Amino acid sequence: MGKHTRMRVRLFDLVLIAALLFLAGFWWALGLSGSRDPAWVQVYTAQGLYREAPLTEDGDISAPGPLGESLVEIRSGEASIAWSPCPNKLCMHMGAASRPGESIVCVPNRVSVVIRSVRADTDAVSY
Amino acid sequence: MDRNARIATLALFVAMAVALHWMESFIPRPAPFLRFGLANILTLCALYTFGGLWAIVVVIGRVVIGSALTGSIFSPIFAFSLGGGLSAALTMWAMPRSLFSPIGVSVAGAAAHMSAQLAIALFFVAHISLTHIMPMFLLVSVVTGVLNGYCAMLIIDVMKERQRHFSSP
Numbered sequence: 214m215g216k217h218t219r220m221r222v223r224l225f226d227l228v229l230i231a232a233l234l235f236l237a238g239f240w241w242a243l244g245l246s247g248s249r250d251p252a253w254v255q256v257y258t259a260q261g262l263y264r265e266a267p268l269t270e271d272g273d274i275s276a277p278g279p280l281g282e283s284l285v286e287i288r289s290g291e292a293s294i295a296w297s298p299c300p301n302k303l304c305m306h307m308g309a310a311s312r313p314g315e316s317i318v319c320v321p322n323r324v325s326v327v328i329r330s331v332r333a334d335t336d337a338v339s340y
Numbered sequence: 341m342d343r344n345a346r347i348a349t350l351a352l353f354v355a356m357a358v359a360l361h362w363m364e365s366f367i368p369r370p371a372p373f374l375r376f377g378l379a380n381i382l383t384l385c386a387l388y389t390f391g392g393l394w395a396i397v398v399v400i401g402r403v404v405i406g407s408a409l410t411g412s413i414f415s416p417i418f419a420f421s422l423g424g425g426l427s428a429a430l431t432m433w434a435m436p437r438s439l440f441s442p443i444g445v446s447v448a449g450a451a452a453h454m455s456a457q458l459a460i461a462l463f464f465v466a467h468i469s470l471t472h473i474m475p476m477f478l479l480v481s482v483v484t485g486v487l488n489g490y491c492a493m494l495i496i497d498v499m500k501e502r503q504r505h506f507s508s509p
Contacts, residue, residue: 219497222441222443225439225444230444230447233482237479237482
């Protein structure tokens with residue numbers, strides 16, 4: 214009876230493990246570099262994307278809605294709705310949005326503010 | 341191995357996989373799809389002893405019986421378990437066993453398990469930022485894959501040796 218040879222770790226195992234770890238590190242670095250890129254503020258009205266501005270520059274965007282003009286403020290890397298003609302002012306109380314994916318929505322005036330890590334035209338690449 | 345021995349061994353594999361699957365549900369984890377996947381050890385054993393088709397039978401048996409025990413059968417968690425388990429079994433079946441030891445096969449299976457569950461998660465919850473989750477998922481699948489693969493390698497070795505003892509005249 215021949216002695217059964219036990220299985221051992223193979224070279225390809227280590228190659229596979231190294232490849233997966235490299236992929237994880239690469240992906241992680243990609244996430245880090247992505248968060249350092251300047252984020253974009255997108256203001257949507259009932260008609261769709263109304264205006265887009267970098268989050269890094271202070272500014273005001275006035276977005277028209279069925280009730281009147283909503284005022285979006287960008288101050289020190291944060292966007293908020295400073296004034297809205299809607300009745301309950303929920304959107305004004307929602308505070309500021311600064312991280313990609315965060316959003317502020319005003320349902321009555323059909324205005325929404327979304328923070329994105331990329332511009333609208335490159336959106337399909339990352340989402 | 342004759343037919344009766346095969347049936348008995350497969351039943352044993354399914355039973356042990358269910359037990360591990362069930363015991364694992366007591367280990368606290370940050371998300372339902374982050375787990376050790378210890379039951380994969382038995383899938384590997386079935387794959388090496390009886391082939392890929394029987395490994396898939398063990399996965400289906402384990403998921404159905406295990407989910408019935410933990411009460412998650414036909415819930416979204418059931419979809420996670422079945423999708424993850426099947427893709428892991430199919431991937432491990434496809435891995436060339438002449439090049440990889442059970443450790444490499446297990447790591448590939450764990451990565452496939454994670455990826456499939458993430459895909460199902462994306463289906464249920466649309467807005468998950470892939471870039472933030474994927475590195476952690478890959479890291480976890482490598483660690484659990486090596487752990488499970490090593491366990492499976494020991495078991496398969498012992499089984500092969502015993503089988504040789506019993507079948508030789």
